[in-house]
Amino acid sequence: MNPPTSTSAQTQNRKADHIRICLEEDVQCQQVTTGLERYRFTHCCLPECDRTDIDISSNFLGKSLNAPLLISSMTGGTERAGIINRRLAEIAQQYKLAMGVGSQRVALEKPQVADTFAIRKYAPDVLLFANLGAVQLNYQCGVDECLQIIDILEADALILHINPLQEFIQPRGDTNFRDLFDKIANLCSKLPVPVIAKEVGNGISATMAEKLISVGVQAIDVAGAGGTSWALVESERAETSLQRRLGRTFANWGIPTAECITSIRAQFPQIPLIASGGLRHGLDVAKAIALGADIAGLAMPFLQAADVSETALQDLAEVLIAEITTVLFCTGNRTLYQLKRSDSLHSIQ
Numbered sequence: 001m002n003p004p005t006s007t008s009a010q011t012q013n014r015k016a017d018h019i020r021i022c023l024e025e026d027v028q029c030q031q032v033t034t035g036l037e038r039y040r041f042t043h044c045c046l047p048e049c050d051r052t053d054i055d056i057s058s059n060f061l062g063k064s065l066n067a068p069l070l071i072s073s074m075t076g077g078t079e080r081a082g083i084i085n086r087r088l089a090e091i092a093q094q095y096k097l098a099m100g101v102g103s104q105r106v107a108l109e110k111p112q113v114a115d116t117f118a119i120r121k122y123a124p125d126v127l128l129f130a131n132l133g134a135v136q137l138n139y140q141c142g143v144d145e146c147l148q149i150i151d152i153l154e155a156d157a158l159i160l161h162i163n164p165l166q167e168f169i170q171p172r173g174d175t176n177f178r179d180l181f182d183k184i185a186n187l188c189s190k191l192p193v194p195v196i197a198k199e200v201g202n203g204i205s206a207t208m209a210e211k212l213i214s215v216g217v218q219a220i221d222v223a224g225a226g227g228t229s230w231a232l233v234e235s236e237r238a239e240t241s242l243q244r245r246l247g248r249t250f251a252n253w254g255i256p257t258a259e260c261i262t263s264i265r266a267q268f269p270q271i272p273l274i275a276s277g278g279l280r281h282g283l284d285v286a287k288a289i290a291l292g293a294d295i296a297g298l299a300m301p302f303l304q305a306a307d308v309s310e311t312a313l314q315d316l317a318e319v320l321i322a323e324i325t326t327v328l329f330c331t332g333n334r335t336l337y338q339l340k341r342s343d344s345l346h347s348i349q
Helices: 007-024 079-095 105-109 111-116 134-138 143-153 164-169 180-190 206-214 230-236 241-249 257-267 282-291 300-308 310-331 336-341
Strands: 039-041 058-060 063-065 069-071 098-100 128-133 157-162 195-199 219-221 273-275 295-298 345-347
Touching: 007 079, 007 230, 007 300, 039 282, 039 310, 069 079, 069 310, 079 098, 079 111, 079 300, 079 310, 105 111, 105 143, 128 134, 128 143, 134 157, 134 180, 143 157, 143 180, 164 230, 164 241, 180 195, 180 206, 206 219, 206 257, 230 241, 257 273, 257 282, 273 282, 282 295, 282 310, 282 336, 282 345, 295 300, 300 310, 310 336
Parallel strands: 069 098, 069 295, 098 128, 128 157, 157 195, 195 219, 219 273, 273 295
Antiparallel strands: 039 345, 058 063
């Protein structure tokens, strides 16, 4: 009989599975979309500016970015993940983009893999986000553990990712979500960096955003539905027919990304807001910004490119920047600030 697998080994294996499944299997939402396709920019045939006038720089949590882009949280904890994170960090540094790492729980359980997250040396000037599942506050993680993962990354903020559906379907998932608002409040009051609340692809409603902000969360990443379905990812890892069935039944569960952005921004005009969940190109990014987001996060496109080469990542960064710039140029807006306050974007439904 094989010895039981340790918790740290289970976590590490799960991280490897997640990368493989996202890259090799079709785990994208099929029946729910981001909602961004319901919006269209009005073309401006005489923009009254030169391309060199266009400025897509941004500012988030007090740090300047050359483009309103976040390389969203993806991975860490394995050798392959370490290579991917290094490549992502180098591209974030080169183009001055923000970056988040995947859940650092594995680094707490197995300190020898912490180096796969320690990317500050590759990205000395980048806005970096540490990451831990909010539910882990009910599983032996507290302020000290959060300080530890922030220190590993030398992070500017901590992402608390919130993923009840994924945990419910996941084999041996952590499903005790009791009393987390109180624990998040305590954490926010004691950490030296801002806390960002982030879903993982099922969205954050305005009602939930209000509750999170009320306990001290300083920024929201909506991570809406329409992109990678973590229910489908976990169905690919299922150990029972029940888990597999649940993953497929709830593959399209969630609030579309565009709906999350507009509802939260309408209620909270000033909260730092990240749009993510199914964004695949610069036109999506520009729509998200025009709807009210401050920056936009992409995961799958960066993961796919990072798995190929540094050159593929450079090509992706260049095209995203060019696409965002094209939107501003062809709507007659010289800055993202002007784009947000223009009437360039309209609903087509």
